[in-house]
Amino acid sequence: MTDNNTTPQPVLRLNGITKTFPGVRALSEVDLALYPGEVTALIGENGAGKSTLVKILTGIHQPDAGQIIVDETPTTLADASAATRAGITAIHQETVLFDDLSVAENIYLGHAPRGRFGLLDWARMEEDAREILKRIGAAINPRLPLRDLGIASKHLVAIARALSVQARVVVMDEPTAALSQAEIEELYTLIDRLKAEGKAILFISHKFDEVFRIAERYTVFRDGQMVDAGMISDVTEDQLVEKMVGRAMSAIFPVRHATPGETVLEVRDYSHPTEFADISFDLRRGEILGFYGLVGAGRSEIMQSLFGVTKPSHGEARLNGRALSIRTPADAIAEGIVYVPEDRGKQGAITAMPIFQNVTLPSLSRTSNKGFIRMAQEFDLARHYTERLDLRASALDQTVGNLSGGNQQKVVIAKWLATRPEVIILDEPTKGIDVGSKAAVHDFMAELAAEGLCVIMVSSEIPEILGMSDRVIVMREGRIVSQHPRDGLSPEILVREAAGYGATAQKESAA
Amino acid sequence: MIISFLKSREAILLGALIALILLVESRFSGFAMPRNLAAVFNDTSILIILALGQTLVILTRCIDLSLASNLALTGMVTAMLNAAMPGLPIVALLAVAVALGLIMGAFNGLLVWKLNIPPIVVTLGTLTIYRGIIFLVSGGSWVNSHEMSAAYKALPRAQMLGLPVLSWIAIVVIAGFAIGVNRTALGRAFYAVGGNPGAAVYTGIDVGRTRFSAFVIAGGLAGLCGYLWVSRYAVAYTDVAGGFELDIVAACVIGGISIAGGSGTVLGAVLGALFLGVIKNALPVAGISPFWQMAISGAAIIIAVAFNARKPPSRIILKHAEARS
Numbered sequence: 148m149t150d151n152n153t154t155p156q157p158v159l160r161l162n163g164i165t166k167t168f169p170g171v172r173a174l175s176e177v178d179l180a181l182y183p184g185e186v187t188a189l190i191g192e193n194g195a196g197k198s199t200l201v202k203i204l205t206g207i208h209q210p211d212a213g214q215i216i217v218d219e220t221p222t223t224l225a226d227a228s229a230a231t232r233a234g235i236t237a238i239h240q241e242t243v244l245f246d247d248l249s250v251a252e253n254i255y256l257g258h259a260p261r262g263r264f265g266l267l268d269w270a271r272m273e274e275d276a277r278e279i280l281k282r283i284g285a286a287i288n289p290r291l292p293l294r295d296l297g298i299a300s301k302h303l304v305a306i307a308r309a310l311s312v313q314a315r316v317v318v319m320d321e322p323t324a325a326l327s328q329a330e331i332e333e334l335y336t337l338i339d340r341l342k343a344e345g346k347a348i349l350f351i352s353h354k355f356d357e358v359f360r361i362a363e364r365y366t367v368f369r370d371g372q373m374v375d376a377g378m379i380s381d382v383t384e385d386q387l388v389e390k391m392v393g394r395a396m397s398a399i400f401p402v403r404h405a406t407p408g409e410t411v412l413e414v415r416d417y418s419h420p421t422e423f424a425d426i427s428f429d430l431r432r433g434e435i436l437g438f439y440g441l442v443g444a445g446r447s448e449i450m451q452s453l454f455g456v457t458k459p460s461h462g463e464a465r466l467n468g469r470a471l472s473i474r475t476p477a478d479a480i481a482e483g484i485v486y487v488p489e490d491r492g493k494q495g496a497i498t499a500m501p502i503f504q505n506v507t508l509p510s511l512s513r514t515s516n517k518g519f520i521r522m523a524q525e526f527d528l529a530r531h532y533t534e535r536l537d538l539r540a541s542a543l544d545q546t547v548g549n550l551s552g553g554n555q556q557k558v559v560i561a562k563w564l565a566t567r568p569e570v571i572i573l574d575e576p577t578k579g580i581d582v583g584s585k586a587a588v589h590d591f592m593a594e595l596a597a598e599g600l601c602v603i604m605v606s607s608e609i610p611e612i613l614g615m616s617d618r619v620i621v622m623r624e625g626r627i628v629s630q631h632p633r634d635g636l637s638p639e640i641l642v643r644e645a646a647g648y649g650a651t652a653q654k655e656s657a658a
Numbered sequence: 659m660i661i662s663f664l665k666s667r668e669a670i671l672l673g674a675l676i677a678l679i680l681l682v683e684s685r686f687s688g689f690a691m692p693r694n695l696a697a698v699f700n701d702t703s704i705l706i707i708l709a710l711g712q713t714l715v716i717l718t719r720c721i722d723l724s725l726a727s728n729l730a731l732t733g734m735v736t737a738m739l740n741a742a743m744p745g746l747p748i749v750a751l752l753a754v755a756v757a758l759g760l761i762m763g764a765f766n767g768l769l770v771w772k773l774n775i776p777p778i779v780v781t782l783g784t785l786t787i788y789r790g791i792i793f794l795v796s797g798g799s800w801v802n803s804h805e806m807s808a809a810y811k812a813l814p815r816a817q818m819l820g821l822p823v824l825s826w827i828a829i830v831v832i833a834g835f836a837i838g839v840n841r842t843a844l845g846r847a848f849y850a851v852g853g854n855p856g857a858a859v860y861t862g863i864d865v866g867r868t869r870f871s872a873f874v875i876a877g878g879l880a881g882l883c884g885y886l887w888v889s890r891y892a893v894a895y896t897d898v899a900g901g902f903e904l905d906i907v908a909a910c911v912i913g914g915i916s917i918a919g920g921s922g923t924v925l926g927a928v929l930g931a932l933f934l935g936v937i938k939n940a941l942p943v944a945g946i947s948p949f950w951q952m953a954i955s956g957a958a959i960i961i962a963v964a965f966n967a968r969k970p971p972s973r974i975i976l977k978h979a980e981a982r983s
């Protein structure tokens with residue numbers, strides 16, 4: 148599709164863009180060019196300034212210095228509608244959608260089709276929404292209220308929204324973080340089609356396989372500076388990682404020796420009227436148990452009911468041989484079972500609170516003396532856990548809302564590890580986290596498991612599942628398909644069983 | 659630390675308050691004398707106490723519009739009890755006032771918690787109901803000064819260490835809030851629930867119960883103020899403190915308590931109440947026309963809201979703690 152012999156004119160060019168927030172220089176004099184019919188991958192660590200750039204391109208933030216040149220004309224993008232008029236649309240990392248509006252309304256809010264007398268043309272809006280959703284391969288009824296959708300479907304709605312405006316530049320800020328493998332494939336097809344239509348695409352991701360699969364060009368940010376740019380065909384993955392973190396790094400998983408001990412958690416016949424059925428499994432001391440499945444396989448729902456957010460219709464859970472009766476998250480936390488939710492926006496961080504208060508929120512009894520919170524102890528606790536997770540923040544009393552997406556996720560994980568639980572359930576623990584920090588999270592997980600922590604890890608990333616788990620449970624459509632020890636497990640088996648190809652997948656292999 | 663305080667919202671409000679006091683002083687010299695400022699504080703004590711209660715409610719993303727009705731009802735009940743049984747000790751009356759206030763707060767809280775009715779609807783309803791009950795118990799008649807015992811009227815005025823008891827009560831409540839809100843798990847929960855209710859649930863915080871607690875505390879304080887108000891002005895009638903619920907909310911808003919929940923400080927609420935108190939109590943004395951009083955307080959509210967729409971600065975006390983540890 149791309150012809151490298153001619154030098155195409157960039158659709159959009161950024162020169163010397165600088166942006167400072169109080170106390171942080173998020174971007175300093177960065178350059179970027181986007182070409183028609185090409186995907187440029189923007190990579191960089193958490194907090195490198197990627198999303199800040201996206202917000203500048205979409206008129207949400209104004210740069211302190213620098214030029215934005217669209218089609219050779221210097222332009223100011225004063226607000227979101229100016230960006231739309233300039234032909235720039237974006238899928239943001241933190242999707243901002245409205246729970247109480249329908250899917251179609253969410254897609255067309257602000258640019259809805261109008262009929263006679265300038266009134267909203269509802270029929271056309273629904274029709275167009277259906278069309279766009281079909282284009283991105285999402286089977287979602289446009290009339291449903293957004294509230295009824297899972298997180299992956301909501302993300303698909305955000306993608307549909309971005310594509311519902313006529314644009315020449317499409318920016319995607321970690322679009323695949325919330326999607327399952329099948330949906331990611333759909334997205335790739337869509338990106339190919341956008342390329343064929345001559346659109347320029349800026350693609351932000353922490354996953355290198357994706358970058359190499361779809362991008363023609365790359366740009367690397369480090370600490371708010373552009374450190375390198377070029378053609379993807381000229382670099383290797385290791386070189387890119389090195390440019391990104393500023394040192395050579397091997398992305399291998401920690402080696403773990405300990406053999407799991409006695410059974411700590413037993414779950415028997417857990418069922419829910421609509422989400423899952425007949426779930427039974429054991430978790431042993433020091434074990435990391437992986438849950439693999441497509442998004443929507445019911446994994447998060449099981450974990451939420453173990454944690455007391457929802458109730459299973461029947462079934463039993465035992466901790467150290469004792470039957471559990473968990474009705475609220477507070478009960479679960481008291482029993483030493485904690486859950487790190489996948490949706491960090493709604494369920495994770497309290498963004499108006501400072502970092503350290505977020506971390507200590509469920510552990511206040513430990514940082515208090517006679518019922519009064521001791522600030523110094525709070526700082527110590529928060530510092531200990533956030534440092535281990537490689538959090539990048541200027542101070543621990545910075546509000547979480549000012550952190551980059553990946554760093555917010557680290558705060559949420561730190562919060563739960565700081566409760567010193569017996570069982571921790573991590574739902575997509577490294578979603579949106581850069582390679583270097585991912586290794587830090589994995590190392591810490593392995594270390595805590597070696598100390599006897601029991602870990603359930605729900606993940607849709609096959610390398611993570613294979614690299615970290617002692618045992619893997621595969622789920623499909625609310626049921627457990629199979630259980631495997633790690634040895635001898637291959638990506639092919641996981642994909643096949645999760646998708647349900649072939650009757651053989653139904654057989655349980657020895658656990 | 660001093661520099662970061664200067665940038666905080668509270669510092670700006672303090673600056674505005676001082677400017678306002680100087681403005682009055684320029685028209686009415688002697689206003690800024692310590693003795694007079696103490697009198698202004700005393701006049702504002704009840705508003706401060708109520709604004710602190712309201713602060714908790716607003717922090718949890720709720721609002722209580724029934725506080726003034728609660729105050730009027732408890733005030734009436736204590737006045738009638740005192741008139742009927744002059745021998746009843748004041749401590750008993752205080753206990754009755756606080757208990758009644760707690761019950762009314764709990765009623766609001768339960769409706770919000772268990773029936774999931776929006777707080778503004780609940781308290782708009784109880785605003786009318788509680789006032790209606792005053793009419794029921796009093797039959798519309800007044801309890802006048804001569805019907806009240808001397809002891810009943812004396813407490814808020816009694817001098818202690820140079821200040822009236824009323825001022826001391828406000829000081830104790832402020833101190834209690836400063837500690838309770840900043841240094842207890844419940845105080846933290848108010849912020850968490852208002853900041854992100856979804857995440858608060860996952861943290862093991864019972865959102866409904868936390869909101870209930872805020873309503874109960876605000877109600878109890880309103881009950882206390884019921885006695886203080888009626889004994890101070892030595893008269894009880896159905897319309898006592900009519901419309902005062904809006905002053906309470908205004909004090910919070912001026913003080914930087916975000917109506918969206920999850921953000922605001924005790925110091926801010928106190929300064930907001932003082933600011934409004936100076937406008938309401940001092941400007942008339944200084945001969946500034948009612949029009950300007952309304953214009954100044956209206957402008958203060960709008961400026962405060964516009965200001966809050968911006969990013970709140972991180973809290974300074976904590977920087978200090980971090981530097982130390």
Ligand SMILES: Nc1ncnc2c1ncn2[C@@H]1O[C@H](COP(=O)(O)OP(=O)(O)OP(=O)(O)O)[C@@H](O)[C@H]1O
Pocket residue numbers: 168169171172173191192193194195196197198199200240548549550551552553554579581
């Ligand atoms: N509104 C804001 N106020 C203050 N600081 C901010 C704000 N938004 C971003 N920052 C800071 O700017 C820096 C860049 O953040 P940005 O969100 O652009 O990172 P990112 O590259 O997108 O990271 P991630 O991979 O985690 O999404 C970070 O240090 C972040 O804390």
Ligand SMILES: [Mg+2]
Pocket residue numbers: 197198199240320551552553
């Ligand atoms: Mg980002």
